[in-house]
Amino acid sequence: MTPLTHIRSRTVVLPTRDIDTDQIIPARFLTSTSKEGFGEKLFHDLRYDTDGNPIEDFVINTVAATECRVLVAGNNFGCGSSREHAPWALTDFGFQAVISTEIADIFRNNSLKNGLLPIVVDEQIHDWLLSHPGADVEIDVAHSTLTFDNGRQVTYPIDAFARYCLLEGIDQLGFLQQHSDAIVEFERRYE
């Protein structure tokens, strides 16, 4: 995983509440056996018409969106299925952070393992972000801060270990493997 330390980007705003993982990547695309190429399927059924042509006014299809690294979504983003294809699709498209007032548990776990930073903000900040699509934001991962171009800065909550892994680009499997003696000892006691 590539270390993630700073993000500076304009935002893309999808204000709908409860965007589920079926919206992010429909199930019919999950027959792939690789992690590659999901970006073009991101938000597929919202993004393309039934003939497969891009829907021009859908925000993800705008030229500006392709350069944005930060997605601002309505409350409770990523609910539903455990498919890791959802963060794979978002990162393959180019997103590095998702901001909402709430982010579903499994989606959050999956995101953190793929260099996608889930950020939870309060309703006031969220409302401002929703009403200012394209706002310039800067994210400092080490300090867990989100800074707006008007100078306002807020901190967001993040698990210390998850932050460390993002900053260092660490694969958590390596951390688990360091505990192999403890796992052997646990199994001896437990079984």
Added chain:
Amino acid sequence: MPTLFENVWNQHVVVAETANTPAVLYIDLHLIHEVTTPQAFSLLRSLNLSVRRTDRTLATMDHSTPTTPVSSFKDLAVVGESAVKQITVMEQNCADFGIELHGFNSAHRGIVHVIGPELGATQPGKTIVCGDSHTSTHGAFGALAFGIGTTEVGHVLATQCLLQRKPKTLGVDITGALPPGVFAKDVILALIGEIGVDGGTGHVIEYRGDTIAAMDMDERMTVCNMSIEAGARAGMIAPDDTTYQYLHGRPKVPKGADWDAAVTRWRTLPGDDSARFDRHVTIDAAQLKPKVTFGTNPGMVIGIDEAVPQANDTSEQKALDYMQLSAGQAMSEAPVDVVFVGSCTNSRLSDLELAADILRGRKVAPGVRMLVVPGSQQIKKDAEARGLDQVFAAAGAEWRESGCSMCLGMNGDTVASGKLSVSTSNRNFEGRQGIGARTVLASPATAAASAITGHVADPRPFLRDDV
């Protein structure tokens, strides 16, 4: 006094969590299926790692698999080149890494959350994970069971452990006798309607109370299955004699003196009345009506005889527009195109019996397509032994092979765009059952009644005396 969840959690901590590091949690049972594992096996291969505990890993194929009726498994035609590859890759991975696979030739093949309990692999006090959010189903046995992503599937394959922060607890007390026509599905839909699709985020739910105690295991699984639909990490029910009776004699449970020892151990798992939850919710089951969804998430729930409510914001209006429903409209006015009885929520024998009881001697309305998809090949066999397949066939419903099928439409079983489906599955998300498909979630009874009438229908007029 710890809660059931805390007891199970504490017994599986390999390395305790600190402010800077999560706990290392031991996993007793890792269920795997074809959709969320190929990339994890690729990782193992690239790192030259083996599966640490093949004896704690159990595989099946359910999502991409066809459910078209066939006389022999060799005739099953998988839909789509990539699905064929995914299934082939799964067979190869299980063979190469030495994992027990219930594939096309196994009499135990079925939906992963149906066969785990059926084989007795699901047991009280176990930690159970699967790359599938409906792993919460297994919590019905007093297991701590939750869905994980593919990266974590790789972690468990390689180390039999997961890095986890301890979730909070949410106690849900459900009391009162269920009125006629109200079933486990209606109870869990009522809860999700009450607390919302994010009401359980960050929490493990424990369902308690006399309504839960009176439920059989099939019903408890239906309740726990949809915990994730309230955003919860998992749902659990304390094991009791109902649990032990269900498990006794199943292939993977301990035998003889080991069984007695296991039951003695399992009896120590539940918390008592002094157990404290971080949050608490109560549901009066005696007041419930049959429930249906009217929107595009499982929290948009109303009683079957209620009108579609006003949209409170643009997201809700978008949902109503997608569903082609208007505020004030009675749900019973909505014409039905498809009825699906199946999925890890409601595809067990008692679900099929409930639907069959309503359909017996009646016909599926003209123009309605009804699919009945058993949760496993074993359930299919048991249902056929009871003649349920004949009841469905006589009514004009399709009787299929087992699998996830039309719950998420990965295998070719889909609902056409714009069509309305009354489904016993768990998610009414936009496009879940097919592009543009409109889904109404309901119990098997409501689904069967809707099939007969051709519109979203109250099951109560169709109940037999013995139901």
